[in-house]
Amino acid sequence: MNIYGRDFAKVYNAKWAFWGPKMWSFLSHLVAKKHPQASKWLDLCCGAGSLLRLIDDNGFEATGVDISRHQVQHARQNALGATLVVQDVRQLSLDRKFDVVTCMFDSLNYLTTKQDLLKTFRKVNRHLSRSGIFAFDMNTFEGLQDQWCRTSTTHEPNLTLIVESSFNPTRAIGRCLITGFIRTGTRYRRFQEEHLERGYRAREIEDLLSRAGFEFRKYDGNSLVRPRKRSGRLLYVCRKAAQTKLSI
Ligand SMILES: C[S@@+](CC[C@H](N)C(=O)[O-])C[C@H]1O[C@@H](n2cnc3c(N)ncnc32)[C@H](O)[C@@H]1O
Numbered sequence: 001m002n003i004y005g006r007d008f009a010k011v012y013n014a015k016w017a018f019w020g021p022k023m024w025s026f027l028s029h030l031v032a033k034k035h036p037q038a039s040k041w042l043d044l045c046c047g048a049g050s051l052l053r054l055i056d057d058n059g060f061e062a063t064g065v066d067i068s069r070h071q072v073q074h075a076r077q078n079a080l081g082a083t084l085v086v087q088d089v090r091q092l093s094l095d096r097k098f099d100v101v102t103c104m105f106d107s108l109n110y111l112t113t114k115q116d117l118l119k120t121f122r123k124v125n126r127h128l129s130r131s132g133i134f135a136f137d138m139n140t141f142e143g144l145q146d147q148w149c150r151t152s153t154t155h156e157p158n159l160t161l162i163v164e165s166s167f168n169p170t171r172a173i174g175r176c177l178i179t180g181f182i183r184t185g186t187r188y189r190r191f192q193e194e195h196l197e198r199g200y201r202a203r204e205i206e207d208l209l210s211r212a213g214f215e216f217r218k219y220d221g222n223s224l225v226r227p228r229k230r231s232g233r234l235l236y237v238c239r240k241a242a243q244t245k246l247s248i
Pocket of ligand 1: 018103
């Protein structure tokens, strides 16, 4: 099943494109402090382009990549100066390097095998300039276990949305079934998408980062301070290994 199709991308753009702006203050301070000369910024899994717009508005050369052409269409309208590419991050191939690479809002949890996550980390490493910064967040195993166990419904005049989530701890896979009814005139159009996310444990993410040639510092992905034992989301700030010692 394709995800982030026409209807859900529209709903996402209207309701869920808040994470990039929420992270902007942290990310922009990080880049200003740790890589003040940075100019080229790549946002992977850019979604509807809410972070990309800020990257662009703040004078960076902004590039966004997403696998969904519908998300990319919204990103084009939201971040007018950005270059946008429809591409699977597992096959990332842009033929240039970037000073900053971001991938936010648990997008990498969509890669449900360690091989795919490792392959993607390696692609990112190849696209990063020598002193570049790579920042991403992910839901952890514990986060999906604690959070993906509920049903929520939204009723609005033109939209009804049902979001049902569950987590299989044996497979470490969370399933989120999104069913929507969008009103068009006097009728409702139904759409449904099944989203699967893998809940990685911190040590699994960190092993893959090391194997891909990164050193890193981690934060609790919600409070942006030191991680807790059961942080539901972790944010990693990475640099190529064997560069000057990390002081992020
Ligand atoms: C939860 S959204 C996050 C979007 C955006 N980063 C944000 O903060 O709003 C996840 C995004 O990842 C994209 N995505 C999932 N798997 C992908 C893949 N293999 N390659 C590229 N994009 C992918 C989806 O199309 C979707 O736009």
